[in-house]
Amino acid sequence: MRGKAIEVENLESGYGEVKILWGLNLDVVEGQLTTILGSNGSGKTTFLRTLMGIIKPWDGKIIFKGEDVTNLSTYSKAEKGIIMVPEGRMIFPEMNVYENLEMGAYTKRAREKFEDSLDFVISLFPRLKERFNQKAGTLSGGEQQMLAIARGLMSRPEVLILDEPSLGLAPKLVLEVFETIKKLKDEGLTMLLVEQNVHLSLAITDYAYVISEGRIKIQGTGEELSKSDEIRKAYLGL
Amino acid sequence: MRLKMVKDIRYLSLGILLIVSLTLPFFLPDAYVYLVGMTFLFIIMVVSWDIIVGYTGQVNLGHTVFVGIGAYTTALLQVPSRFEGTFLHFLSAIPSPPIYISIIMGGVVSAFFGFIIGVITLRLRGYYFALVTAVLPLVFIQLLYVWSDIFGGEEGFSVGLERALAVDSIGKYYIAFFTMVLSVLIMYLIVRSSIGYKFRAIRDDETLAESVGIDTVKYKVLSFVISSFFAGIAGACVVHYRITVGPSMFDIPLMLLIILSAVIGGLGTLFGPIIGGFVIYLMKNWWLKGMVGLSDVVPINDEVILYIILIVVAILAPEGIWVYSRKIIEKLPIKFLKKAKTT
Numbered sequence: 014m015r016g017k018a019i020e021v022e023n024l025e026s027g028y029g030e031v032k033i034l035w036g037l038n039l040d041v042v043e044g045q046l047t048t049i050l051g052s053n054g055s056g057k058t059t060f061l062r063t064l065m066g067i068i069k070p071w072d073g074k075i076i077f078k079g080e081d082v083t084n085l086s087t088y089s090k091a092e093k094g095i096i097m098v099p100e101g102r103m104i105f106p107e108m109n110v111y112e113n114l115e116m117g118a119y120t121k122r123a124r125e126k127f128e129d130s131l132d133f134v135i136s137l138f139p140r141l142k143e144r145f146n147q148k149a150g151t152l153s154g155g156e157q158q159m160l161a162i163a164r165g166l167m168s169r170p171e172v173l174i175l176d177e178p179s180l181g182l183a184p185k186l187v188l189e190v191f192e193t194i195k196k197l198k199d200e201g202l203t204m205l206l207v208e209q210n211v212h213l214s215l216a217i218t219d220y221a222y223v224i225s226e227g228r229i230k231i232q233g234t235g236e237e238l239s240k241s242d243e244i245r246k247a248y249l250g251l
Numbered sequence: 252m253r254l255k256m257v258k259d260i261r262y263l264s265l266g267i268l269l270i271v272s273l274t275l276p277f278f279l280p281d282a283y284v285y286l287v288g289m290t291f292l293f294i295i296m297v298v299s300w301d302i303i304v305g306y307t308g309q310v311n312l313g314h315t316v317f318v319g320i321g322a323y324t325t326a327l328l329q330v331p332s333r334f335e336g337t338f339l340h341f342l343s344a345i346p347s348p349p350i351y352i353s354i355i356m357g358g359v360v361s362a363f364f365g366f367i368i369g370v371i372t373l374r375l376r377g378y379y380f381a382l383v384t385a386v387l388p389l390v391f392i393q394l395l396y397v398w399s400d401i402f403g404g405e406e407g408f409s410v411g412l413e414r415a416l417a418v419d420s421i422g423k424y425y426i427a428f429f430t431m432v433l434s435v436l437i438m439y440l441i442v443r444s445s446i447g448y449k450f451r452a453i454r455d456d457e458t459l460a461e462s463v464g465i466d467t468v469k470y471k472v473l474s475f476v477i478s479s480f481f482a483g484i485a486g487a488c489v490v491h492y493r494i495t496v497g498p499s500m501f502d503i504p505l506m507l508l509i510i511l512s513a514v515i516g517g518l519g520t521l522f523g524p525i526i527g528g529f530v531i532y533l534m535k536n537w538w539l540k541g542m543v544g545l546s547d548v549v550p551i552n553d554e555v556i557l558y559i560i561l562i563v564v565a566i567l568a569p570e571g572i573w574v575y576s577r578k579i580i581e582k583l584p585i586k587f588l589k590k591a592k593t594t
Contacts, residue, residue, distance in 0.1 A: 065462060067458065067461070086461075086466075087461040087462055088461050088462075088464050088465055088466045088467070091461075091462055091463060091464035092464050096462070097462045098462075099458055099459055099462055103459065104459075105451070105452055105455040105456060105459065106455060107451065107454075107455050108448075108451065108452075108455070112448070115448075116448065116452055116460075116463050117463060119463045119464045119465060120464040123464075164463070168463065168464065
């Protein structure tokens, strides 16, 4: 039995008077890929923002490797190795590619292993090396996504959290992103993926949760959920 | 290759600027030497504003308040008798430090206020900081009026001829110049260091900076403190340059001139604001002075021209004249090289 990297217990949060999360319980198991699925407005992003400490939790607990990190700020969580690759524009556009990677290795923990991380990241994304001196904002959408993931890896994550990495990418690039995630999973990296792309996510994930209206509706292994009728009805329209 | 060319040209132009600046007092009439010296102090204000706005992305609309705090700090340290007969009379017993110490004190006190205001307002993201700093000048000027016994109200007060930076304009000019060079050099080293990276990361994307592991509040406050410190230094120097201190020196027109210079020069480039500050300040106080008489004939004055320049720059070179001219320089050598190859 593998240990749990992140345990979320009865997490509640929201904005102002509006409660979005109504008591979430979920676990991220070490060395596994855990996926959170949900349509727009289901509370996925709010959950991630709460998990990272960008918004304060109202109630509940977040435990990282047995340690209570519920009320830690985002940067202290990053120092502990909970690294998020945020959704949307996920790079520093005014810096060049190399500087972006340097920023990734910002924490003391990561800086010591900068060279190793860099080698690993280049072996994963050889194309980035050709573009070291290019301004990150001028990369193509797919390359920017690769850079964002690479930057996340430079932080030496204990848990890598990916927020909708396939958002706004061409189908071919979406496949590439998922192949990369699969590769990282095979390397033994603990990951938490938040996605809308049900098909591809379920194909590679170890375990998945489906959020709707701020609550966990269904959970199970990737295989179980792919066969589940409820999922098919709700998400695949079959 | 191109990069090296740009660097060469940058060093070359810096060298020329240095020589011109050092020899200028020998050619110029005294009144203009005085004015160019003031310009150097103005450049410190523009560049320090660029640190918090251009590099860190936090819009500070009350920069002149920190210039003013530095100015009044040194003025009151030099003339503690202003406190006599007020509720702060015990302060009048403080012996005056040498001018240089008191100028640095101006920067320190300014940085201290920057720290307090920063800690309160920079914890929040978005426009709160801009709003609070926009109100600061109004509060500051009102305080000067309300406690006019100490601050001298609308007219301000004189610190006395014997407390000038130097006895003549040329001496003042060189002191202002070296203060500027030293301040800009320190700020340049800061923005080139790893701290500068963090500032730029916060400017580009605060959420991302935070998730990379940067304590964004800490570095925003640090940036604000550095910016306020040099604003205070500049303000304190101005007092000993002009021998007087008064609220009109730190009012909203100065703020607008700082914004104008930094934006026209190019935000977040450090060299841009130096050039912008130099050109705009001299335009406003020298080259466009002839416009004043003209305004009876044509409805135009120096302010109008400055804002026309701002609009033109905003349309043609939105990143500022520094970035614009650098792009032109980058293109030049390629043309020459191509010609050289074909012939």
